[in-house]
Each structure stands twice: as structure tokens, then as C-alpha cells.
Amino acid sequence: MSLVVQKYGGSSVADAQCIKRVAQRIVATKKAGHEVVVVVSAMGDTTDDLRDLAQQVSPLPPPRELDMLLTAGERISMALLAMAIANLGQTAKSYTGSQAGVLTTSVHGKAKIIDITPGRIRKALDEGAIAIVAGFQGVSQDTKEITTLGRGASDTTAVALAAALDADVCEIYTDVDGVFTADPRVVPTARRMPRISYAEMLEMAACGSKVLHLRCVEYARRYGVPIHVRSSFSNQPGTWVADADTYQAAVEKGLVDAEAAEGVEMEQAIISGVAHDRSEAKITVVAVPDKVGEAARIFSTLATAEINLDMIVQNVSGVATGRTDISFSLPREDGQTAMNALAKIKEEVGFEQLLYDDRIGKVSLIGAGMRTNPGVAARFFAAVAEAGVNIEMISTSEIRVSVVVDEDDVDNAVAAAHHAFELDADEVEAVVYGGTGR
Amino acid sequence: MSLVVQKYGGSSVADAQCIKRVAQRIVATKKAGHEVVVVVSAMGDTTDDLRDLAQQVSPLPPPRELDMLLTAGERISMALLAMAIANLGQTAKSYTGSQAGVLTTSVHGKAKIIDITPGRIRKALDEGAIAIVAGFQGVSQDTKEITTLGRGASDTTAVALAAALDADVCEIYTDVDGVFTADPRVVPTARRMPRISYAEMLEMAACGSKVLHLRCVEYARRYGVPIHVRSSFSNQPGTWVADADTYQAAVEKGLVDAEAAEGVEMEQAIISGVAHDRSEAKITVVAVPDKVGEAARIFSTLATAEINLDMIVQNVSGVATGRTDISFSLPREDGQTAMNALAKIKEEVGFEQLLYDDRIGKVSLIGAGMRTNPGVAARFFAAVAEAGVNIEMISTSEIRVSVVVDEDDVDNAVAAAHHAFELDADEVEAVVYGGTGR
Structure with a gap:
């Protein structure tokens, strides 16, 4: 029993x-x-x-x-x-x-x-x-x-x-x-x-x-x-x-x-599946003085506001300007709070401006087989590029590669990746029965 | 406080x-x-x-x-x-x-x-x-x-x-x-x-x-x-x-x-008010042999069926027949159960038949002043009779007199009693606001 x-x-x-x-x-x-x-x-x-x-x-x-x-x-x-x-x-x-x-x-x-x-x-x-x-x-x-x-x-x-x-x-x-x-x-x-x-x-x-x-x-x-x-x-x-x-x-x-x-x-494949997420937004802090502690100041402010960041990208510093752009993604529902918190430290940190983009989407490739199969990320990026989709941000874990793209390109990118890793079934298997009920 | x-x-x-x-x-x-x-x-x-x-x-x-x-x-x-x-x-x-x-x-x-x-x-x-x-x-x-x-x-x-x-x-x-x-x-x-x-x-x-x-x-x-x-x-x-x-x-x-x-x-009056109830029914057990224990047999049967009786009336025994009718009132919702229980003891008790009437109503006169004012019941019965209403059953307590009448006569009887004891207000006081909500 x-x-x-x-x-x-x-x-x-x-x-x-x-x-x-x-x-x-x-x-x-x-x-x-x-x-x-x-x-x-x-x-x-x-x-x-x-x-x-x-x-x-x-x-x-x-x-x-x-x-x-x-x-x-x-x-x-x-x-x-x-x-x-x-x-x-x-x-x-x-x-x-x-x-x-x-x-x-x-x-x-x-x-x-x-x-x-x-x-x-x-x-x-x-x-x-x-x-x-x-x-x-x-x-x-x-x-x-x-x-x-x-x-x-x-x-x-x-x-x-x-x-x-x-x-x-x-x-x-x-x-x-x-x-x-x-x-x-x-x-x-x-x-x-x-x-x-x-x-x-x-x-x-x-x-x-x-x-x-x-x-x-x-x-x-x-x-x-x-x-x-x-x-x-x-x-x-x-x-x-x-x-x-x-x-x-x-x-x-x-x-x-x-x-x-x-x-x-x-059936254990290199790649298990492709996930996507349209619930995030991206904030870019423009022209942050490239000095020790400035990035820390920004992220400690966000942490105090209890905002969970997802991806973080810092561009290479411009040699002439000594300044750098810092971008990060976060849940859309936290967007307003984060923007308010950052606006308060503008003078202190000395960045130039804040950009907010909530028309983004994240596409992720997930598979435990990635660990032992090099080249997965490259093949993923190539498939996305071939579909004519521009990649805005990238992050990876041991068993995952994620890219941020324009919200309108999410479906294309998901289909391209799904196809590139030969995940498609011969016939339609899925039935969606009702609302999500969650 | x-x-x-x-x-x-x-x-x-x-x-x-x-x-x-x-x-x-x-x-x-x-x-x-x-x-x-x-x-x-x-x-x-x-x-x-x-x-x-x-x-x-x-x-x-x-x-x-x-x-x-x-x-x-x-x-x-x-x-x-x-x-x-x-x-x-x-x-x-x-x-x-x-x-x-x-x-x-x-x-x-x-x-x-x-x-x-x-x-x-x-x-x-x-x-x-x-x-x-x-x-x-x-x-x-x-x-x-x-x-x-x-x-x-x-x-x-x-x-x-x-x-x-x-x-x-x-x-x-x-x-x-x-x-x-x-x-x-x-x-x-x-x-x-x-x-x-x-x-x-x-x-x-x-x-x-x-x-x-x-x-x-x-x-x-x-x-x-x-x-x-x-x-x-x-x-x-x-x-x-x-x-x-x-x-x-x-x-x-x-x-x-x-x-x-x-x-x-x-303002303490002899009579406080007149209440009425249309939720009862009356059962009459016809021609019960007038012997010791027969009534007890009937009421113990009803008690076993967990039925709460209200009024009980036993007519004087017919000298020639040696039989009597027993009537009682009870909640209408218990009517079916009571009839079933009594039908089972018909042979044993030897009564002739069962009558069921759920078109009755009870009108009650209530007042603590009754105790010290004789003649209240008589005045009540007279008022009801003057209104052309026939009284089917009567029961009393120290501070209450109740009568059972035809369901259609309830409003008349209530109004007659209310008027007879001078309870009417000079002008309409009551406002009914909505459903009963109970």
C-alpha cells in the first residue's frame, strides 16, 4: 500500500x-x-x-x-x-x-x-x-x-x-x-x-x-x-x-x-527544454563613474528596497569618458520601486540617467547535458541570430543559458531554439484544457 | 467605560x-x-x-x-x-x-x-x-x-x-x-x-x-x-x-x-403584545379507547420520534362509545414524521383514524400583568369571537393565552386582540427595512 x-x-x-x-x-x-x-x-x-x-x-x-x-x-x-x-x-x-x-x-x-x-x-x-x-x-x-x-x-x-x-x-x-x-x-x-x-x-x-x-x-x-x-x-x-x-x-x-x-x-537529451518569461523589465543606469564602490552603492540600494535582480550586465568602460553603463533585469512589478530608489542616489553616485524598458522577454535553454557538451551556448545564439532576433543580455548557469530579447521576438526565439536542438515532436502532443487555474 | x-x-x-x-x-x-x-x-x-x-x-x-x-x-x-x-x-x-x-x-x-x-x-x-x-x-x-x-x-x-x-x-x-x-x-x-x-x-x-x-x-x-x-x-x-x-x-x-x-x-401594561405563528400543524387521533395508558402510549411514541408538541387537547369521552379524540399541535416540519410514527401504532392502540391539518395558525396574548388581572382570557376570547373567528384549541401559561384558529383568520384575530387591549398606536410607528436577514 x-x-x-x-x-x-x-x-x-x-x-x-x-x-x-x-x-x-x-x-x-x-x-x-x-x-x-x-x-x-x-x-x-x-x-x-x-x-x-x-x-x-x-x-x-x-x-x-x-x-x-x-x-x-x-x-x-x-x-x-x-x-x-x-x-x-x-x-x-x-x-x-x-x-x-x-x-x-x-x-x-x-x-x-x-x-x-x-x-x-x-x-x-x-x-x-x-x-x-x-x-x-x-x-x-x-x-x-x-x-x-x-x-x-x-x-x-x-x-x-x-x-x-x-x-x-x-x-x-x-x-x-x-x-x-x-x-x-x-x-x-x-x-x-x-x-x-x-x-x-x-x-x-x-x-x-x-x-x-x-x-x-x-x-x-x-x-x-x-x-x-x-x-x-x-x-x-x-x-x-x-x-x-x-x-x-x-x-x-x-x-x-x-x-x-x-x-x-x-531519452535523456542534452537539452530538456526551452522556457520563456515575459514578466521582467530592464533598467539601465547610464554613465556611472567607473570607480570602485559605485556599482556596489547601486546594488546595495536595490537590496535595501528588497528587489530581486535577475541578470546584471556591465559594459566595458569607455576609455575616454571613464564611465560605464550598468543594466539589470528585474520583475516588472518591482520596476517602479527600483526606479524611485535609484533616482534618490543619482547625485550621490553621479550617473547621468536611468532608462526603463518593460518590453523585453527572456528565453532560456535548460539541460543537464550541457555540463558535458560544450558548444551548446554557441549553437543557441546562432539559432536565435538566424531567426533575426537581437540578443540584449546573456546569463548562464551550469545547466542553463538565458538571453533577453525584444518582447515581440520571444516566440520566434523560442521556436528557433526548440528546432535547433531537435526537440520537436513528429505530431502535436499537447492539449491545453482550460484556464491556468493557478 | x-x-x-x-x-x-x-x-x-x-x-x-x-x-x-x-x-x-x-x-x-x-x-x-x-x-x-x-x-x-x-x-x-x-x-x-x-x-x-x-x-x-x-x-x-x-x-x-x-x-x-x-x-x-x-x-x-x-x-x-x-x-x-x-x-x-x-x-x-x-x-x-x-x-x-x-x-x-x-x-x-x-x-x-x-x-x-x-x-x-x-x-x-x-x-x-x-x-x-x-x-x-x-x-x-x-x-x-x-x-x-x-x-x-x-x-x-x-x-x-x-x-x-x-x-x-x-x-x-x-x-x-x-x-x-x-x-x-x-x-x-x-x-x-x-x-x-x-x-x-x-x-x-x-x-x-x-x-x-x-x-x-x-x-x-x-x-x-x-x-x-x-x-x-x-x-x-x-x-x-x-x-x-x-x-x-x-x-x-x-x-x-x-x-x-x-x-x-x-407604561407597564397588563398586556405586552400579540404574537402569531403560522408554522404549526394539528394532528387529531380519532376515537382513542378511553383507557388508562392509551394517551401515554401515543405521546411516548411521539417523544421517541423526537417531536416537540405544543398544545394538547383531549375531548371529553363520549359516554356511549367509551372513546375520545386527542388533538395536538406541532411544528409543520415534523408533521410527516409524526404521522408515520402514529400510523405504526394504530392497531396496538386501537384508535380509528388520524387527521392532519396544516392550515392552522396560533395567536397568543402575552403580558406579565395577566397574573394579577383576572378576566384577560375572557376578554381575548370575546374579541376573537366578535371578529367572527372560530377557536379550535386553547392553551395558557401564567403570562400567556394562546388560541389555534384557521390559518386564514390569523390576521383578523391578531388585529381584534390588539385593538381589544388598546395596544394600537396613534400613528404608524413601524418601518420594515428589508428582508428578515435571519
Whole structure:
């Protein structure tokens, strides 16, 4: 008997019909002889609707109360799901984050999970019940206040709960059939990856892939929890996010579809996939005096303003002028804050002006095989250039190469890279089932 | 400094505008120098909407999960109310029934309050905050499961919380201007009562007055909590539900509007008001053998089926037949169950047949002055007879006389009784503001 944690997103439980379909899937898993814990998000647009309601009452709602409000969303979906399961003859009990022992920091709206003490969940399982747990929420360890974990964090709840319960697999149900070599809306011939390593998936998530939340993958890697990404709208085999040994263990436990498992390791390519991200902006600080400490002054100012920079490029200093340009990319939502913070130190640092560009996009090539295959970056740049796309910035890690291009060129660059590394499938594999529901 | 508990029903917080108006009233109370605890129901029709959602998923939802679902309703309204108060510059913190220490029995859907341990509420008040508490819900003392208290029980939460916090007054805000001598929709000249005793209010509630829930009045009497019934849509003085000494204490604390307080005790009349109830049905067991134990057999059967009888009438036995008819009234919703239970003992008891009549209504005259004024019942019956209304059943208590009449005659009987005891106001006082919100 395996312990399976399943997570269903908002689009999977959008209405009564969806909830009943999900209930059938859960009951089928239970009847296959597994212990089942389910983590569920709020129905469809509930969270956004509740935010709208808050806005009607207050332009700046206190974070504690906003968390109290938003946590009503999962309360509704989890209770309904438990009812639908009961209808099918199985016992199900729903638990709030607090009841499930999800202990967090006390930062309302973006609390982090510190620990999970799933005593009541374990007890429910021991009694033969299916346990339904509210995603996205917890209770602060210090103040005992209700907290939320931030958007997309239901995935993290599921993985953390799987780790705490020593589950055999954490199944994340979403509205796509798995993780693809590129976004199928951009590259229709994108291929489903049967398996991807934690390290590669981390880079994918950090570079704009929206299938899994970054923190959730980090958590899975730290605790060695195998994640199985699947669609709740189909029975496709999906994608396993796991290292080779973890995956092998799942195969041996019979948790991997036998046909799908065949040849998975054979397929290990140099490049796993191409990710893209349109959520960043670029700031250029023009004509910074090329003296020791000036760059540090700029970046410490940004750090104080709690802005996470992504790429940083410093041009070679002009010999005649003794000045240099410094460019960096950052989340668009932090653009205004960063510009304000830098404007305040203009005189002190002595730079000439600030440029702001939010019409950029980032395209990233990810693959563990890069480590042992030189020339990957050159081939990537050549493909992008052949597509007529100008590269504005470059950054690399051991298993990733990223370029910043004009926003309008993102699709072209993704397709060119995908094609250059022979990632295209023979036929269209991907089906997009609904909204993102994340 | 007084401690004021305020309770707002669903119609008072039906939308964002209503919530903002209620927030202003709460802040005004706080600024007048009082400590304020607010008990709030779910917004407008939220509870019914959630029930509908449950029905879409399951015809017979498990009670535990139904409670989990329904408690989302107050979670939403209380968080929004706290936000609206914060907007006005005061600190407000919302608490679920569980957080507020509302300990109940473990019967889902109709749990009873066992105790309230309002440690977190007291702490919030000590920190200068306004505490908002979810009505209608609690946590079971034994199983630590979330429970609901049944319809209308937010009033009870408020009074129980007022008792636990030793509050100076429990203000119940509703959509009428107080308790009237009759339902203003039936008798437009009904008069607002400035004060009514607990005993009289208990009879009013038991006889169909919907202003306050019966259990709430029982709780208030037991703990001597003065209730001030007011409209959240006006600034009318409302009605105090309190005995003379409790009321006098509130006057001395300056909690009663001075003008409204003048001459309240002078007005103490023989009759407080006329209540009516259209929610009952009548069952007649025809031709019961007039032997010892047969009536007991019938009523023990009904007690086993957990049916609360109201009035019982046994006709004089027919000398020739040795048989008698037994009639009783009961809540219409229990009619089917009662008929089924009685049909099963037909042979055993030997009665002839069962009659069922749900087209009845009960009209009750209530007044503490009855005790010392003989002839009240006779005057009541005469007034009803003069209005051409036939009386089917009669029951009395020390401070009440009730008659059962045809459902169509209820309005006539109420108006006749109201007029006979000179309860009519010189001009129309009552305004009905919206739905019942209960």
C-alpha cells in the first residue's frame, strides 16, 4: 500500500461537475489500494472574487484580515469535495491548513511553511478515511494567526505534506498533460517530457515555466519527494519530476504506468527544454563613474528596497569618458520601486540617467547535458541570430543559458531554439484544457 | 467605560455598502468610549447559496462537511467588516467561533454552546482593538471539530459572549426598529415596546415572534444580560429586553437614550403584545379507547420520534362509545414524521383514524400583568369571537393565552386582540427595512 498525495488546482474544481469528476479520480486511487491525501485550491476564480470584494470595502485591507477572507475559498472547495467523495461511498474528511498542522512564518499573504505536524491527517488515514487538506493556507507558529502562502503555493502545501507524511508520490493535477519541452501555445510541436530532474525543473520554473511553482520544486528536491505532474482532464501519463533513483523507486512500487516508463532514461537529451518569461523589465543606469564602490552603492540600494535582480550586465568602460553603463533585469512589478530608489542616489553616485524598458522577454535553454557538451551556448545564439532576433543580455548557469530579447521576438526565439536542438515532436502532443487555474 | 457586544444579522451586512455603514456604527460606539465586540452573520443569502452548492454536489452531505462549508460564510463577512473598520482608522481583528473560544456540543448543524472561553477576545480588547466574532459557529469541546449552531443562533452567540465577557449590554441589530406589540405587517398600528421582560420575551419568541431567537432570550435571562434590539438601518431607540433591575442598571450607566428612557416603567401594561405563528400543524387521533395508558402510549411514541408538541387537547369521552379524540399541535416540519410514527401504532392502540391539518395558525396574548388581572382570557376570547373567528384549541401559561384558529383568520384575530387591549398606536410607528436577514 502506497501513500499518494494528490493536489488539484482551481480549474480542476471550478464547479460542481468538476468536483464530482475529481472525486471519482480520488475514489479510484483509494480503491486501487492506496492511502490518499488530497490538497485542493479554491474553486476557479473564487480567490480573485474574494479579492474584488475586499477592494470594494477597503483599498488597502489589513493583511491579517485579507488572509482570513481568502482562506474561505479552500474551505468551500474542500468541504464540497469531501461531500462528493462521500456520495461515492468513501469517507472523506476536510481539514483547514491549521487543522492539518501546516505551521508557517507570520508574514500574512506570503507566509512560508516552517513545518507540518500532520497528526490529524495521519489519524484520518489510519481510520480508513481520505483526508482533504486546504492548500495555500496555514497557521503561524508564533502568533497562531491564519496565514496564506501566496499564489501557486498549494503545490508547495502538497509537496510539504507528502514529505511530512513520507508519501510515495505527490501527484500535481493541472490543466496541461505534463511538462513540455516548450510552452505548447508558443511551440505547437512541443514534446511532453516523461521525466525531468529536480535541478532542471528548478531552472524551468525560475525561467518562466508556470507548470510548477519554484518553491514547490525546491521543497521536493530537498526532501526527495517524487512529483507526478498530470492533467485532471485526461489520463495521459504526464511528467515525473524526480532524480533517476527516486524515479526508479516509484517504478518499482508500480506507481509509474508501465508503458510510459519504458525507455524513459534512454531519452535523456542534452537539452530538456526551452522556457520563456515575459514578466521582467530592464533598467539601465547610464554613465556611472567607473570607480570602485559605485556599482556596489547601486546594488546595495536595490537590496535595501528588497528587489530581486535577475541578470546584471556591465559594459566595458569607455576609455575616454571613464564611465560605464550598468543594466539589470528585474520583475516588472518591482520596476517602479527600483526606479524611485535609484533616482534618490543619482547625485550621490553621479550617473547621468536611468532608462526603463518593460518590453523585453527572456528565453532560456535548460539541460543537464550541457555540463558535458560544450558548444551548446554557441549553437543557441546562432539559432536565435538566424531567426533575426537581437540578443540584449546573456546569463548562464551550469545547466542553463538565458538571453533577453525584444518582447515581440520571444516566440520566434523560442521556436528557433526548440528546432535547433531537435526537440520537436513528429505530431502535436499537447492539449491545453482550460484556464491556468493557478 | 462599558463593554458593548453588538450583533449584526445577514441583511445588515448584505453587501459592501451595508458593511461600510455597519463599520461606521461600530466605530462610533468605540469612539464614544466603549469596548466593542461584534458578532456577525454571513452576508445576505450566502448561507443559502452555500447550501445550494452543497446540494449540487451531494443530495445528503455529511453534516461535518456541511458545517465546514457553511462556516465559510461568516469568515467572509467578518474579515470584510474588519477591513471596513480599519479603513476608518480603528484596529479590528476577526475571530472564528473556534478562535473566540465558542465551545459546543458535537452535534453538527445544531450544536449547543457549552461554554465560551474568550481569552483571545479579551486580549484584543485590552490591546485597544475591536473584536469581530463569527456568529453561528463554534468548535466541539470533545472532538475539536467545527460546528454550527443552527439557524438564528448568531443572536445566541452574541448573548453568550456578552455573558462570558461580563458585557454591559448586548445590542442585537436587525431590520426592524425593535419589538412591537404585534407584527407591523399584520397590524400597521402596532406600537414599539420600550422595554419587555425576559419572561414575556420568551413567550413572544415561543409564540412566533421572529425578532429574537428563543435560545438567545433563555441565555440572556439565565445570565442577566440586557439585550437592546435595534435596527441597523435607523437610529430609533429600539426595545430593551431586560428585567426592571437590569434595565435600571443600564440607565444608570448611560446606555439608554435619556429621552427614550423617560416614563418607560410607567407604561407597564397588563398586556405586552400579540404574537402569531403560522408554522404549526394539528394532528387529531380519532376515537382513542378511553383507557388508562392509551394517551401515554401515543405521546411516548411521539417523544421517541423526537417531536416537540405544543398544545394538547383531549375531548371529553363520549359516554356511549367509551372513546375520545386527542388533538395536538406541532411544528409543520415534523408533521410527516409524526404521522408515520402514529400510523405504526394504530392497531396496538386501537384508535380509528388520524387527521392532519396544516392550515392552522396560533395567536397568543402575552403580558406579565395577566397574573394579577383576572378576566384577560375572557376578554381575548370575546374579541376573537366578535371578529367572527372560530377557536379550535386553547392553551395558557401564567403570562400567556394562546388560541389555534384557521390559518386564514390569523390576521383578523391578531388585529381584534390588539385593538381589544388598546395596544394600537396613534400613528404608524413601524418601518420594515428589508428582508428578515435571519
